Amino acid sequence: MTNEDLKLILAGGEDHKIEFKVNFDKSIVEEAVAFANAAGGMILVGIDDKGKIVGTDVSNSAKSRYQDLLRTIMPELVCRIETFENIIVIDVAEGREKPYGCSRGFYLRVGPNSQKLNRNEIISFIQSEGRIRFDELIKTDASYPENFNPKAYVKFLDLSHISADAFNKDAILQNLGCLSKGDDDKKFTNAGILFFADNPADYIPHSTVVCALYKGIEKVTIIDRKEFAGDIITNIEDVVVFLKQHLNLSYQITGLRRVELLEIPEVALREAVVNAVCHRDYFEKGARVMVELFDDRLEISNPGSIPRCLGLKEFGKRSVTRNSFIASILHHANYIERMGTGIGRMRNAMKDAGLPDPEFEFGGFFTIILRRPRPDEVGIKAGISDGIKVGINETQKKIIELIENEPRITAARLAETIGISRRNTEAYIADLKQKGVLTREGANRSGLWKVNLKNVKVGISDGTKVGISDGTKVGISDGIKVGINETQKKILEIIESEPRATASEIAEQIGISTRKTEANIAALRDKGVLIREGSKKTGEWRIDLDKIKRL
Numbered sequence: 001m002t003n004e005d006l007k008l009i010l011a012g013g014e015d016h017k018i019e020f021k022v023n024f025d026k027s028i029v030e031e032a033v034a035f036a037n038a039a040g041g042m043i044l045v046g047i048d049d050k051g052k053i054v055g056t057d058v059s060n061s062a063k064s065r066y067q068d069l070l071r072t073i074m075p076e077l078v079c080r081i082e083t084f085e086n087i088i089v090i091d092v093a094e095g096r097e098k099p100y101g102c103s104r105g106f107y108l109r110v111g112p113n114s115q116k117l118n119r120n121e122i123i124s125f126i127q128s129e130g131r132i133r134f135d136e137l138i139k140t141d142a143s144y145p146e147n148f149n150p151k152a153y154v155k156f157l158d159l160s161h162i163s164a165d166a167f168n169k170d171a172i173l174q175n176l177g178c179l180s181k182g183d184d185d186k187k188f189t190n191a192g193i194l195f196f197a198d199n200p201a202d203y204i205p206h207s208t209v210v211c212a213l214y215k216g217i218e219k220v221t222i223i224d225r226k227e228f229a230g231d232i233i234t235n236i237e238d239v240v241v242f243l244k245q246h247l248n249l250s251y252q253i254t255g256l257r258r259v260e261l262l263e264i265p266e267v268a269l270r271e272a273v274v275n276a277v278c279h280r281d282y283f284e285k286g287a288r289v290m291v292e293l294f295d296d297r298l299e300i301s302n303p304g305s306i307p308r309c310l311g312l313k314e315f316g317k318r319s320v321t322r323n324s325f326i327a328s329i330l331h332h333a334n335y336i337e338r339m340g341t342g343i344g345r346m347r348n349a350m351k352d353a354g355l356p357d358p359e360f361e362f363g364g365f366f367t368i369i370l371r372r373p374r375p376d377e378v379g380i381k382a383g384i385s386d387g388i389k390v391g392i393n394e395t396q397k398k399i400i401e402l403i404e405n406e407p408r409i410t411a412a413r414l415a416e417t418i419g420i421s422r423r424n425t426e427a428y429i430a431d432l433k434q435k436g437v438l439t440r441e442g443a444n445r446s447g448l449w450k451v452n453l454k455n456v457k458v459g460i461s462d463g464t465k466v467g468i469s470d471g472t473k474v475g476i477s478d479g480i481k482v483g484i485n486e487t488q489k490k491i492l493e494i495i496e497s498e499p500r501a502t503a504s505e506i507a508e509q510i511g512i513s514t515r516k517t518e519a520n521i522a523a524l525r526d527k528g529v530l531i532r533e534g535s536k537k538t539g540e541w542r543i544d545l546d547k548i549k550r551l
Contacts, residue, residue, distance in 0.1 A: 001084045009044065010051045014112040017041040022048050023056050028090070029069050034107035034114035036077050036095035037125070041109060046087035055086035066090065073102055098129045127283045134282040135191035135325040138180055142188045142203050149198045152231045156195065159233070159333040176332070177325035190282065191325035194232050201229035206284070209235045209277065211242045211291040219292070223519050232277055232326065233333060239273050239291055240266070245512075246293055247372075249486045264298060264370050267349040268358070271342045272368045274335050276302040279322050279366070287365070296374075301367040346370075392437070394493070395420065396428050400437065400451055407448040484529070487512065488520050492543060495530070499540035 014020055019031045021043060028043060035041035045066075046056035056062075063081055066088065070079050077100055080091040099106050099122065106117045108125065117125060126132050157164050162172070170186065173179035178192030188196075193203050201208050208229045215221040224246065228238040248263040262269070276289045281304025292299045304322065321327045330336045337345075346358050350370065359369040392400070398418050402409055415425040432438040439450045484492070490510050494501055501509075507517040524530040531542045 001082070001089055006084065009042075010047070010053075013051055014049070016109055016111055018112075019043045019114070020047040020049060020051065021045045022054055024062065024065060026069065028066070029072060029102045030104060030107050030116075031109075031114050032070055032077065032079060032090065032092045033073055033100045033102050034109040035092040036073070036100040037098055037107065038094070038109035040094035041092050043090040043092065044087055045090070053087065056088060058083040058086060058088055063088065073100055075100065098131070099125055124283075127281075133322070133324060135189065135194070135323040136177060137190050139188045139190050139193050139203060142193055142197055144179065144186050144188050144192075147188070147197050149196055149231065152196050152233070155233065156329070156333055159335075162332075176329055178329070189325065191323070191329065194326065195329055196231065199229070200231055204282070206286070206288055207232075207282070209239055209273075209289045209291060211239055211293075213246050213293045215295075217294045217296050224516055232330070233335070236270070236273050236277060236335065240269055243269055243291070243293065243298070245487055246485055248484065249489070263373050264355070265349040265353045268346045268353075268370055269298075270335075271346040271349075272298075272300045272358075272370065274330060275342055275368065276300050276366075278327050278330055278336070280304055281322065294372075296372055298370045298372065299367055300370075301365045303365055305362045305364065305366050392432075392435075393497075395424075396432055396437075399425070399428055399432065403438070403449045404451055407450070409449070484524070484527075485520075487516075488524055491517065491520055491524065492529070495541045496543060499542065501541070 009018055012018065017035070017039065018041060019035075021028060021031075022045075024045065028045070031041075031043050035043075046054060046058075048054050063083070066081055070077065070081075070090075075097045077092070077095060079093075082089050082091070101107075104116075106122050106125070107114045108117055108121075109115075127134075153169070154164070156162075170179060173192060173196065174181050176191070176195075178189055178196055180187040180189065190204065193200050194207055197203065208227050211224075211226045211228070212222055213224040215223050226238075226242055228235045230238065243264075244262060244266075250261045250263075273291065276291075280289055280302035284303035287303040289303075290299070290301045292301075327336060336342065343358075346368075350356065350358055355373065356371045359371075361367040361369070395418060399414055402414055402417060411425050411429060412422055414429075415422040418425070429438060433440070437452055439452060441447055441450055487510065491506055494506050494509055498505075503517045503521060504514045506521075507514040510517065521530060525532070528544055531544055533539050533542050
């Protein structure tokens, strides 16, 4: 220490890293414990509370008393003691074996004060330091194998490319940290509950994920809400499906090939959702992972900020795992590629899509914010040059795609792959043959199908992308700039073929609630795309193409 250093310390006074003492005092050990449990600090003996140097005994025997006092700290903590003129300086480094305690208890430096921790605060502190990991703890109120979910287990094996016959099930679960070790009375760990138990939320209620769609940019009006209470992998997939239902969707078309493009890249969505369920603080029982979609952004929040040992400068560059078993299982299932790379992939995906970088908020919750494109940047940009000469619906397009890949495919195989009846498949094929799109060459058993591309003018208009399925009359003109999500697209397809369809009939066909259908219809009417003609009972819907073109 130099005179200049001392002047700066005296000018700043006591704070989260500086403590003044007049003379030797047994409370010094409490201050040292508090600093070790925080970010380290310095105790200066021979200075009063006002920052005035009063001096103290700096003899070797005095220094020995300080050393003896500090040796009572558990676990062992090495502090550097030195003298400067007539003061003693005790330099306490941040401890590596937290929590530290002394005979009078556990202390933590908070601002300029050292606070004694009560029982609950000690438990919370130990948890926050990662000395106890939630996913490693044994769950005693769930029985194994009675509460085991074989479907979740088989799904994990498929994702991990592990043969069920190659290893014993119990051995796999124990190796993953999901089952206690030992021959008798095996128990689930919390990780085992979250991945492989029937109804995980029955045992860990706060493990559910809540999704909400809001009208506008504030948390005022909820349009749709879902709470997912399955295993972690199922929850991840359900959340992604929820988001894909409500985010605008477009396509890139080449010939009869198309690539779906979400307005926010699916890679970024998945990384954000996986990050939330993997790294949340599961000790926090009063909060859940929240996935909230607004008109201008997506917010994904999880209880628990970044670990104390990971500074903001290292965020996104280095991985510190709060739940090591959960992270390892997700890695095996290929939801996490390499530890510490998820934030980078999220940033790259947003950049490649021409969207702003992800935003991060730190506090009691960790929040990822992904910005949606502005309405004038998104559009249903059709991607169909001069329209399609023949009307082809979505199912027929799937038939064409399958036939192009496998010209000898049978109607039965087509029906099975698409998930419709053989009778309907044959009807669609007959329609395509009548329109000249499909031609059968050779005998029924040994022949093959030929797709006549000249009758399907599918191309890529300048800078456009498909926003409505290829057979519809909506969104065919170049560069339509109306943001329509996937659900609204399906509504338009149904209305085009059934102008008198009711909201309940549309809801049944799409597989959503009538309330949600009515909300989407209202949105289409607000945009001027849908017009109701006639009475509520006897009238019908009309799609305003001119309105779309003007927009």
